[in-house]
Amino acid sequence: MKSIPKILIWLLAILFLIQVLQFIFPVINVKPLKGVVFEEEKPAVTWNNWANGNLQSYINNYVDFNFGFRPDFIRLYNQIQYSAFDAIHNDGIIIGKNEYLFGTDYLKEYYGEDYLGADSIQAQINKLQYIREYLKQYNTELLVVLAPGKPYFYPEYLPDQSRKSADKTNYYEFKDQLNQAQIPVFDVNKWFIDIKDTIKAPLFTQTGIHWSVYGARWVADSLIKKSSAILNKPMNQIHINNYDFSFDFQYSDNDLADLLNLFGNISDYPAAYPNFTRDDSIPKNERPNLIVISDSFFWLLFDGVLGNAYGSIDYYYYYSSIFSENYNEGTTVGNICVPCELRKTDLLIIMATTPSLKNFGYSFIDDFYLEIRPDYKQALDSLTSTYITVIKSDENWLNMVKQKAIKNNLGVDSMIFIDARYMAKLKLEEQLKSKDIQ
Known part of the structure; x- marks a missing residue:
């Protein structure tokens, strides 16, 4: 029995030595943490740092953020907290019923906590209507896409079942006022709710914040059809044939769980991954050109699924960075003549999920309104x-x-x-x- 403490001491010493060796010689690849991770740079050993007494604190901070196997120790701590106490260490995520995960900002919008008010929203819709009429002079059409919010789709899994959606939310107000202004709208939030009981696979995964890959493929199919109707011209379509279920989550289907930085997969349900084909009978030079101003929800539509339908797709991510084969990497909207591009394109889509509606258009509407x-x-x-x-x-x-x-x-x-x-x-x-x- 007396040898047990000695064995434990030796084990701790060996573990400490391994950790130190990994810090000095990081030969074992450790999976990095997900999300926004602060990295402390290696301090420069200079006379000034030594003389003013800052060198030691710089070294301490560097070691705290870079000691051997730090990501795995954090995962171990998070896993113990989650498995034993249902506790998580991410203010942006809420655990609902049956381990369904929700984004905090989505719940705030759902409960009306970030409601802008009818007058503020009306002012934005008036400007958007003015912009639409201006673009029509150049044969550029406008479509607003209201991307879905997970709380609207899964209210039965919200943590507080006694609390219902507010009567006044940005989503409800924007939807009503866009319809009153007769601005073309693809309300995916409502559409998902309408088909929820008939669809064969989840449109939102248990542990994702965005629409699932499966849901995004159906959105792409409908978006092409709506574009064709608005532009009054035929377009190459996509055809969803079948799908496979898998726990090997792809793209953003497990993005909320990834941010928890746990060891294992916590989802109880697999995601569906459709197989699809794309028409290519209409040549590229006869396809409509598309500009999209959107939050992160457009990423799952920008992975090639729409490629054969449009001649070109310029993705203005949050009306800041531009992703397109037409521009060099790192190009932003501040580096181009946005009005020139909009006057040349066939279709402008403004897409926003529910919490993004408090900043609808991501400054584009105010900015372009000043232009015209x-x-x-x-x-x-x-x-x-x-x-x-x-x-x-x-x-x-x-x-x-x-x-x-x-x-x-x-x-x-x-x-x-x-x-x-x-x-x-x-x-x-x-x-x-x-x-x-x-």
């Missing part, structure tokens, strides 16, 4: 001319713009205009901040 409303456009053009002159007269600024032009494969004059336009918008927005833009 005549009384504001005149002021914008004047400010743009002023900034063009300033840029050309400032050698440092001009050199920076030239570098951006090379990076974005644009002419210098085009890049000067884009930068000047951006500065002009900031200035005009500042001037109008105290006014109500209607």
Whole structure:
């Protein structure tokens, strides 16, 4: 019996030695943690750091975030907390009934906690209607896609069964006002609820926050059909043939569970992965071009499933980064002439899931509205001319713009205009901040 403590001490010593060796010589590949992970850089050993006493704290922080097998120790801690106490350490995730996972922001929207109010939403719809009429002059159509929220689809699995959806939510208000304005809408949230009891596989997985791959494939099929109807032209279709069930989750089907950073799979139900074929009878140069302004829900439609239906697809992710074969990697909406692109495209889709509705359009609506409303456009053009002159007269600024032009494969004059336009918008927005833009 006396030898047991010695054995435990030796085991702990060996484990500590292995951990130290892994820290110094990381020969064993450790699966990294999922989600936003803070990384502490290795501190520089300098005389200043030594003299001011900061070096030790820098080293301590570095070791705390980089000790051997740290990700696995965190997973072990998370697993014990989850398995023993149903506790998780992620403020953005809520555990519902039967281990269904929900995003906190989705619940806030569902309960009306981020409701903007009818007047604020009406102002955005009025601007969007103005934008739609403007784009029609250039034969560019508009479609709004209301992506689904998991609480609306699975209210039976919400943690608080006594609490129902609020009567006033951003989703309900946007849906009603878009319909009243007769702006084309594909309400996937309602559609999913309507077909929930007849569909053969889950449209949301137990542990995912986005629509499932299976659900996204059906959305793609319907989106092509709706695009064809709006544009009044035939399009290459997709055909979903069959599907396979698997616990080997793909894409975002397990994204909430991944963020919990546990060891094992916690889902009780497999996901469905459809097999599909794509028509290609209509050549690329006869297919409509598409621009999409969306949150992360469009990713599952941007993986090639729509490729044969549209001539090109430009994905303005949160109206910031642009993903497209037409642009270099790293291009943003600030690097291009957005109005020029919209006047050339056939269809503009604005997509938002329920919690994204509080920032509907991701600043595009306000930004583009300033571009096209005549009384504001005149002021914008004047400010743009002023900034063009300033840029050309400032050698440092001009050199920076030239570098951006090379990076974005644009002419210098085009890049000067884009930068000047951006500065002009900031200035005009500042001037109008105290006014109500209607």
